[in-house]
Amino acid sequence: MTATELRTPEPASASAPSARLAVTSLRLSWLYLVSRRVPAATGLIAALGVVLWAALHWHWSIVGGAAARQVVFLVIETGTAAVIAVTAHGPFGEPERATGRWLPYLRLGAAMLLAAAAVGTLAAGAAGGQLPGGTEAMARNLTGMTGIGLLSAAVLGGAFGWAGPMAYLLVTEGALAGRWTTPWIWPARPPADLGGALCAYGVFAAGIVVLTLLGPRDASRTQPAT
Numbered sequence: 001m002t003a004t005e006l007r008t009p010e011p012a013s014a015s016a017p018s019a020r021l022a023v024t025s026l027r028l029s030w031l032y033l034v035s036r037r038v039p040a041a042t043g044l045i046a047a048l049g050v051v052l053w054a055a056l057h058w059h060w061s062i063v064g065g066a067a068a069r070q071v072v073f074l075v076i077e078t079g080t081a082a083v084i085a086v087t088a089h090g091p092f093g094e095p096e097r098a099t100g101r102w103l104p105y106l107r108l109g110a111a112m113l114l115a116a117a118a119v120g121t122l123a124a125g126a127a128g129g130q131l132p133g134g135t136e137a138m139a140r141n142l143t144g145m146t147g148i149g150l151l152s153a154a155v156l157g158g159a160f161g162w163a164g165p166m167a168y169l170l171v172t173e174g175a176l177a178g179r180w181t182t183p184w185i186w187p188a189r190p191p192a193d194l195g196g197a198l199c200a201y202g203v204f205a206a207g208i209v210v211l212t213l214l215g216p217r218d219a220s221r222t223q224p225a226t
Helices: 015-035 038-057 064-084 093-097 102-130 134-156 163-178 195-214
Strands: none
Touching: 015 038, 015 093, 038 093, 064 102, 064 134, 064 163, 093 195, 102 134, 134 163, 134 195, 163 195
């Protein structure tokens, strides 16, 4: 055998590791979204967008006046926020927390993706008629309620993330009836109100940060070992 007969090994493609990393990242993201029932949540949000369109198109609660119609829209926004909040619940609990180093990024991405999709879906649903306060008020209200839901998931657990937005809805209904003026009840504030916007988006930012860093409360961690 001569040296000329030796074959020089072909250099490995430099793009191969990057391609494998991209495929792995996409697969991990998809598995996370499926485990959090994000595809189902997206369908529910789309259905709520249709409900909003129908409420505007057929003038639901017009007999009760503007206040009654506003409550109908608040219920739709609250339901949307609750759907986003419960997707924080995962089936794997502590093992996932211990082994998933990408978990905070996945939480952040899923929450932001759903929040943006929800605002866009309800904005599309608003094409059915004139939304009280316009899209600006809807985005503010929905974003703030979503933040409350994410905070609820961090405190109560992802499966109970809906409790915060529902409780806030009850408080808001009382505030509307009592004509409260605090910016912390942002649905009762005018669309361009700076204080209401700061409170709503501040709560959303707090919810995103807490959920990203700490995740939803895991009930199994609070139970004594046996």
